[in-house]
Each structure stands twice: as structure tokens, then as C-alpha cells.
Amino acid sequence: MDNLEILIPLAPFIMVVCIVCIPLWLKSRERREMQATVRAAIEKGQALPPELIEAMSKEVKPPKESSALRDIRVGVILIAVGAGLAVLGLMLGHVEDEALHPILGIAAIPALIGVAYVILSFFNPNKGVRPQV
Structure with a gap:
């Protein structure tokens, strides 16, 4: 029972860490898989379609200019x-x-x-x- 009593006050902090870290980890994993796919296609000598290049560059958001x-x-x-x-x-x-x-x-x-x-x-x-x- 003592273990649960320690986790209760830590639960909000653990929740915040999970909310921040899990999406970052999933996004980095998705990027790694995409890069592996692109590397495999380049090694086989296949041309990359323009849609793929556009989709990869779309994720990068330019900084919003102040107006x-x-x-x-x-x-x-x-x-x-x-x-x-x-x-x-x-x-x-x-x-x-x-x-x-x-x-x-x-x-x-x-x-x-x-x-x-x-x-x-x-x-x-x-x-x-x-x-x-």
C-alpha cells in the first residue's frame, strides 16, 4: 500500500511527462521510419516522387512572422x-x-x-x- 501512496502525489507530474514525451517519441519514430524508407529507395536507385518530397517538407513549419x-x-x-x-x-x-x-x-x-x-x-x-x- 505504501507504493500507491507515493504514486498519488507524483501522478500529475507523471501525466505531464507522458503528455509531452509520448507524442515526441511517436513523431521521432515516424520520421526514422520515413527516412529508412527513403534511404532504401535511394539505395535501390529508385527516383523519389515529388509528392513524397513535398510531404516530407510540409512537416517543417516556417516561423510565423509577427504582424x-x-x-x-x-x-x-x-x-x-x-x-x-x-x-x-x-x-x-x-x-x-x-x-x-x-x-x-x-x-x-x-x-x-x-x-x-x-x-x-x-x-x-x-x-x-x-x-x-
Whole structure:
């Protein structure tokens, strides 16, 4: 029974490690198998189809460039998250008086980051660039 009592507090940490590590391991295994297939085809002298080359290069995502429109979108989403947390604080404030101020403090963090994004969008040099979806 002592072993189970040790695992219970460690369960959230083990879960996070599993959520992060298992997809990374599966993706690397898939890439290794694809590379082995390509190597075998090259060793046999077969030409690689353009669809295969395109599929292999599609997985590599170019970094998203910052634009004013993207900054505004991120800012509005963060302001909405802050507003949602503030409403939660107001609702909980009716039930428990001491819950209002800490939750409003927590709500201020994403909201103020969102305001900073919106302000920075006015100074972004890439104003006319539409973000890649």
C-alpha cells in the first residue's frame, strides 16, 4: 500500500511527462521510419516522387512572422481571457467575499498582456501583412 501512496502525489507530474514525451517519441519514430524508407529507395536507385518530397517538407513549419493583425488578435483573446476570469471573480465574490480580489489580480495578468499586444500592434512595421493560417 505504501507504493500507491507515493504514486498519488507524483501522478500529475507523471501525466505531464507522458503528455509531452509520448507524442515526441511517436513523431521521432515516424520520421526514422520515413527516412529508412527513403534511404532504401535511394539505395535501390529508385527516383523519389515529388509528392513524397513535398510531404516530407510540409512537416517543417516556417516561423510565423509577427504582424499588426496577428498582435491585435492575440491581444483581444488575452483581454477576453482576463475579462472571463474577472467575471468568475465577481461571481465567486457573491459566494465568498475573500475570493474577489485574488481572482481579479489573476485576471489582470492576461488582460494587461493583451493590452500590451494591442498597443504593440500599432508599432509593428508589418502592418499590411496578413498572418499565415
